[in-house]
Amino acid sequence: VENNASPCRRARLRLCTLIRGWPWYYETAGIFAGEVLLRAIPNARGYLTPSMGKWSVSPYAFEPNKKRDIDGMSFFREDFVTPFELATANKHPARVRVARVSVAQFRLLGLEVRCAPDETQLPGHAIVPEMSFIAGRTREEKRRIADLSQKLAQFASENKTYCPPGLPPPIS
Amino acid sequence: VFHSPNPTAIVWTQTTPAYQTIVFDGFQASIPVISSWIERAFDLASIRALGDNWDGFGSEAPDHSVIEKANAFFRVLQDRDFTNPPMRVGLSPNGSIAFEWLEQDAFLRAELGDSEEVEWMRAAPGQPTNFRLESLAPSRLEAPEGQAWKTTPAPVGGLAYACAH
Numbered sequence: 576v577e578n579n580a581s582p583c584r585r586a587r588l589r590l591c592t593l594i595r596g597w598p599w600y601y602e603t604a605g606i607f608a609g610e611v612l613l614r615a616i617p618n619a620r621g622y623l624t625p626s627m628g629k630w631s632v633s634p635y636a637f638e639p640n641k642k643r644d645i646d647g648m649s650f651f652r653e654d655f656v657t658p659f660e661l662a663t664a665n666k667h668p669a670r671v672r673v674a675r676v677s678v679a680q681f682r683l684l685g686l687e688v689r690c691a692p693d694e695t696q697l698p699g700h701a702i703v704p705e706m707s708f709i710a711g712r713t714r715e716e717k718r719r720i721a722d723l724s725q726k727l728a729q730f731a732s733e734n735k736t737y738c739p740p741g742l743p744p745p746i747s
Numbered sequence: 748v749f750h751s752p753n754p755t756a757i758v759w760t761q762t763t764p765a766y767q768t769i770v771f772d773g774f775q776a777s778i779p780v781i782s783s784w785i786e787r788a789f790d791l792a793s794i795r796a797l798g799d800n801w802d803g804f805g806s807e808a809p810d811h812s813v814i815e816k817a818n819a820f821f822r823v824l825q826d827r828d829f830t831n832p833p834m835r836v837g838l839s840p841n842g843s844i845a846f847e848w849l850e851q852d853a854f855l856r857a858e859l860g861d862s863e864e865v866e867w868m869r870a871a872p873g874q875p876t877n878f879r880l881e882s883l884a885p886s887r888l889e890a891p892e893g894q895a896w897k898t899t900p901a902p903v904g905g906l907a908y909a910c911a912h
């Protein structure tokens with residue numbers, strides 16, 4: 576999916592980005608099936624519990640947030656930003672962890688991923704429009720979103736989360 | 748004996764600490780189970796202390812009425828099945844509070860929000876995800892159900908959604 580944003584920010588140099596067209600691989604380029612998307616998750620109690628097995632990452636990490644996920648659930652493409660950069664961009668005292676979900680996994684759930692470059696954010700911003708925050712959803716829609724959230728949480732748990740060095744204990 | 752014409756006014760107050768007593772009805776709970784309940788109670792208390800932007804993404808502070816409901820439901824869960832404490836308590840970015848369990852290979856969640864109902868969700872790989880509602884009205888909470896998810900639940904609001912993994 577292409578959009579009209581200026582192609583100002585280039586992908587990181589990696590083997591996979593070379594194959595995808597680096598140095599002409601900009602954040603306006605369509606999303607590749609082999610890409611991985613990153614989502615920062617709060618370092619709060621109940622958001623990462625290893626004893627919860629396949630749901631060690633809480634489904635709440637993938638619940639649409641009315642401040643953050645207005646046009647769609649917000650992610651960043653790993654081709655453009657590292658988990659460390661994403662984790663350190665959030666200036667909350669408790670900081671954040673970073674979950675990873677592949678584009679192929681989104682497609683397994685029937686979810687479309689769209690690039691949505693935003694100059695006010697880190698490079699490689701992408702959204703999942705179907706997971707946007709919409710006030711006043713019906714109960715059935717809420718349940719469908721809750722189900723998608725728990726499935727994304729399963730994928731994120733399977734893919735392991737990134738924990739930045741020196742992460743403080745969860746906020747309480 | 749000298750009596751002061753203006754004796755110092757002393758006001759005695761006597762308070763009784765509001766201890767919460769857990770009654771064990773015919774069984775002895777193991778120390779890990781009791782510890783788990785205490786940890787979850789601590790998690791709930793921690794949620795109460797959160798302010799605006801608690802998650803770093805601009806979420807609002809949790810609503811105290813939702814916390815009160817969660818506290819009440821927590822006590823109901825203790826009464827129903829003290830041997831099966833929640834494994835996790837979480838606050839959603841939109842203010843709901845969830846109690847979660849891992850039961851064999853299934854994920855079980857009881858979520859409380861603005862309404863007077865608890866939304867139960869049961870998800871297991873390869874199976875449809877099921878939802879059902881439970882009323883928070885006191886008379887409905889007497890039913891001995893909850894952590895033990897019924898395979899053929901009698902939903903209050905109807906089984907409105909089920910989908911394959």
